[in-house]
Amino acid sequence: MSETLVAAEAVNQLGFKGGDLVQEFGYDEDIDFEVRDALEDLIDADLLEEDEHDVVDGVLLWWREDDGDLADGLVDTLSDLDDSGVVWLMTPKSGRAGHVSPADIAEAAPLAGLHVTKPAAVSKDWAATRLVMKK
DSSP: OOHHHHHHHHHGGGOOOTTOOEEEESOOTTSOHHHHHHHHHHHTSOOBOTTOOOOEEEEEEEOOGGGSOHHHHHHHHTTTEEEEEEEEEEEEOTTSTTOOOHHHHHHHHHHTTEEEEEEEOOOSSEEEEEEEEOO
């Protein structure tokens, strides 16, 4: 099975659908481009950049250990997020440069007003964690 097909199947776990607006934060040369491309194919649109200001259905946040304070980074993603929207936090998997521990995510999420709900296996190098706004 091709990497593109695997990424397309994996991205379905994120819960997005055609027509959804998804904003991307933390884009850099180290992201998983297969996942990114598969997500754009799924929603049938380009991901919105950090500085665009539409109300979005979801956020894709690529985050590495040395990117700064995770709670602050999460707060930055919320300004355009719909009340029922979701943040998918993408962090390098354990053993890879920039790894962020699940304990750090569990600590930062509530500080940003978010709740950790579940992980998803969408990439061989990146861990995906679903975060939603606290009700």
